[in-house]
Amino acid sequence: MNILFATPECAPYVKTGGLGDVSGALPAALAALGHDVRVLLPAYKGMKVAGDIGEGIEIPAYGHWPAAQLLPVRVSSGVTMLLLACPSLYQRDGGPYVDANGRDYEDNVVRFGLLSRVAADLGTRDSPIPGWRADVVHANDWPTALAPMNLARARMGDPQHHVAASVVTIHNMAFQGVFPMHDAEMLGVPHHWRGIDGVEFWGQLSMLKAGLQFAQAITTVSPTYAREIQTPEFGAGLDGVLRARADRLSGILNGIDDQVWNPAHDTQLLHPYTVTDLAGKARNKAALQKQLGLKVSAKAMLFGVVSRLTPQKGIDLVLQHLDALLADGGQLVVLGMGEPGLQEALVDAAQRTPKQVHVTVGFNEQLAHRIEAGADCFLMPSRFEPCGLNQMYSQAYGTPPLVAPTGGLADSVVDATADARNGSGFVMREPGASGFAEAVARARQAFADTAAWRRIQANGMARPFGWAASAARYVEVYERAVALAR
Known part of the structure; x- marks a missing residue:
């Protein structure tokens, strides 16, 4: 027709x-x-x-x-x-x-x-x-x-x-x-x-x-x-x-456009990788850490955010629980722009702890791809989200997303705690601060178990999001x- x-x-x-x-x-x-x-x-x-x-x-x-x-x-x-x-x-x-x-x-x-x-x-x-x-x-x-x-x-x-x-x-x-x-x-x-x-x-x-x-x-x-x-x-x-x-x-x-968002042949990445060979993902993480001035560490759990910086996207929750994200050497990379107060608070955090937090205000397509590939866990604690695409990009890139139980986030992420066999990320059990904190704790626990984390990564990368x-x-x-x- x-x-x-x-x-x-x-x-x-x-x-x-x-x-x-x-x-x-x-x-x-x-x-x-x-x-x-x-x-x-x-x-x-x-x-x-x-x-x-x-x-x-x-x-x-x-x-x-x-x-x-x-x-x-x-x-x-x-x-x-x-x-x-x-x-x-x-x-x-x-x-x-x-x-x-x-x-x-x-x-x-x-x-x-x-x-x-x-x-x-x-x-x-x-x-x-x-x-x-x-x-x-x-x-x-x-x-x-x-x-x-x-x-x-x-x-x-x-x-x-x-x-x-x-x-x-x-x-x-x-x-x-x-x-x-x-x-x-x-x-x-x-x-x-x-x-x-x-x-x-x-x-x-x-x-x-x-x-x-x-x-x-x-x-x-x-x-x-x-x-x-x-x-x-x-x-x-x-x-x-x-x-x-x-x-x-x-x-x-x-x-999603699975030709553009595909880590096997993403031209924005320094190191391509696949579900059967994740060595390139580890190299992308190290390259991202080096590029942004963070401490280069495979053990540091690197959280990523690519988003409008607004309360709708739950950015205030990220700030509220920054200490929990940065515990045990954790790191946070943020790309986006939005409400001045949230931007300023994030930039201030980056200035205080430059080896653990990096914030880029604005938008950069190449950096967005590199965050998806280099981060360990992608944060999307949105208060509402009609669909969202980054949680799909994240799963395709072996970067388990942590999401709120709303809209397309709930429809596209299988919670790894509730379904250990098929889980591809972490779904907050309730919206708001307590739900975010509890999900971060579960993600950290899973990251510490290499075999469990690899299974979650593989589940996400195998899902058909085209x-x-x-x-x-x-x-x-x-x-x-x-x-x-x-």
Whole structure:
């Protein structure tokens, strides 16, 4: 089938988190199954996309929307990128959503309203691409979530239903694209859809709610998160909408790009290794310790963190239990950025104990890979985690993760204490400080038993975290959505 994958970010071209990784890997997995997949993405400043560039397709100015252009680029994965070029909206010095000072762009409603409108147009008989119309428009998170509403409106005016089905995927309920209701006119929201049964959210307009209300299917990135977001604790005010549409909601665990994240041929590593020969992992640990100025010691248990530095990610728990992590010569390596208070506390710890703690504020792709390979145990004590990818990378790299019992973390890590035969990491028995401390103690105990630790490493490295199975599940969702849209 013809699949349009609409997204605000896509690795390796532009990425702020897991959505970027999914947008880079899932379309390629769908293309490998024989589908015609096109990824719609804004043409941000500084993006470099290698491939065969086709002739630009003009998108005329319309209403409040400026003129734009679609630039098709066929990339090596077999996917066609459709870069939405509109310099006044996307050629900026900041990131996809925020300016160089970290503030939301004031016109995000226009920037992503246009992205959603073009996504929907590609699923109608008025598709701007001659001879190509999407059978399914797959919208990802709030920046594309108006597409299902726009398709629903198009369907009302097309009695023959030459209109694509729509699927919306929630990557994180915390971000909903909420704007003043007076923007509804500019966005083309019909008056009868501006109430509580439509896009209205506490007197404002929620782009994500529009997607949830009008899509034929809703997915999220793990089975546990699909259950969690139907509760007030995790639903961010939209749990009632999700309960009402529970029959359309599926939780499909994300995969990872097992060509990029594979220690046997990871070009970012100094020493490749496999599950049958872990000598390279030990050498990577020593190299990481040397690179970061830590004491070079095979016996020191090295904990790794690659994360946004926020309470949601449980970074405050890491700080609270730093003494336990550093006991008996333990070490901690952190890569990330986030809340100033947490950053400063971590940097201060590194300055106090430079042979045991190293903190890099920012992001470095090479260092992220080297931490996954060089650490002994990877920490992810998140308070909520829709899916998470680092716990999968860690298992693939023989670095047992320590995770909270939430979302995709609970779905993808087998606790080694509860299941000694199949265990691949350590799942906190309860969220919060006491659960983290107890899990750290269990991880330390297992690390001291070389045979037990090797078994945990081998279990993780043997698990299939590629995209093939999840891509097949998405195809099933698309087929159901198409049937419902008819």
